[in-house]
Amino acid sequence: MxxxxxxxxxxxxxxxxxxxxxxxxxxxxxxxxxxxxxxxxxxASTIPAGKFVKISNMDLAPKGEVIVVEQSWYGCPVGAAASWAIYNVLKNYGNITFEFHYSDPDHNPANIPGLIFLNFTPTSIVRFYVAYVYNEYLNASYNGTPIPQNKLVTVGEEILKEEYASMGLNPQVANYIIQYETQVPIQQYGKPSAYYVQPPHLNFAILISGPNGTYIITTPIVNPNILSGYSPQYVYSHLDNFQQIIQASQMIQQVILEAAGPLASECPT
Incomplete structure (x- = not known):
């Protein structure tokens, strides 16, 4: 047997x-x-302009949440243009308060209409955080402390870390934004986003993170020039007339869903 x-x-x-x-x-x-x-x-040795890239499988959000984190400055034309797409998405995820604004009149392109975000009260799994690092004229911090031009990047890094820490964010959020703005070149420009502008400074970034990982973009999502000459009130009332804003909104929404992974069913569509 x-x-x-x-x-x-x-x-x-x-x-x-x-x-x-x-x-x-x-x-x-x-x-x-x-x-x-x-x-x-x-x-990653380089990242493309105008697209989100997945930079980590790490979830930097609290359990059961997705975070959308913006870095900008009060006079930033790129941030002003992007603010409309950010608002267009986040209004579906919570109550967002803001004030109408124009970008730095001395920075090219000048006087771009935008929104300065004041507060976000979530009604969903998405949480929104924004840090405005510099003042309106890129010669001081957001609270008016003067910054020499040759120290805008280094001082901006410290401000960003402090601001995000005060918001209770994972320290890696600031680390990733600093890394991808100052160390990782944009494919089309050959330089990181903080250094293809003059004077060099922390320019603009959106980081989105959730159970499925972390994504970032450090270049314009809406060309500021398409908004030149319009008032903030007009843009606010005619968002659907600006195709780039709609496309950027759809891109942000898609990345939120991707980052959410198993939580995507809890996101408004």
Whole structure:
């Protein structure tokens, strides 16, 4: 009887060997590509302009939440233009208060209509945080402390860390924004976003993070020039007339859903 069992076991093993081999190969392939993908995310040498990129599989949001984090400055034309798309999305996730504003009249492009966000009260799983690092004229901090032009980046980094810490955000949020604005070049420009502008400064970024990982963009999502000559009141009343704002809104919404992963069903669509 012992031999019979051995023969039966041997036959079953031989019959299942092709299946076992396939399973092993699939597991190895998945493991290889997972390691490769994570490595590519965490060691990106360049990032494209105008697109979000996934930079980490790390969830930087509190459990059960998705965070949308903006970095800008009071006179930023890029931030002013982007504010309309941000508002257009976040109004579906909570109550957002703001004031109408124009970007720095001395910074090119000048006098771009936008919104300065004051407060966000969530009615969903999404939380919104914004830090305005510099003042209206890019010569001082948001609270008026003068900053020499050659120290805008380094001082801005410290301000950003302090601001996000005061909001209770994971320290890695500030670290990622600083890294991708100051160290990772934009493919189309050959320089990080903080250094293809003059004078160099922390320019603009949106970071979105949730159970499915962390995503970032550090370049314009709406061309500020398309808003030149309009009043903030007009743009606010005619958002649907600006196709770039609609497209940028859709992009932000899609990234929120991607970052949300298993929580996506709890997001308004």
């Amino acid at each position: 012992g031999k019979t069992y051995i023969i039966i076991f041997d036959l079953r093993f031989k019959m299942n060997r092709p299946i076992i081999a396939v399973i092993v190969i699939v597991v190895l392939v998945i493991a290889f590509f997972s390691i490769y993908y994570i490595s590519k995310l965490s060691n």
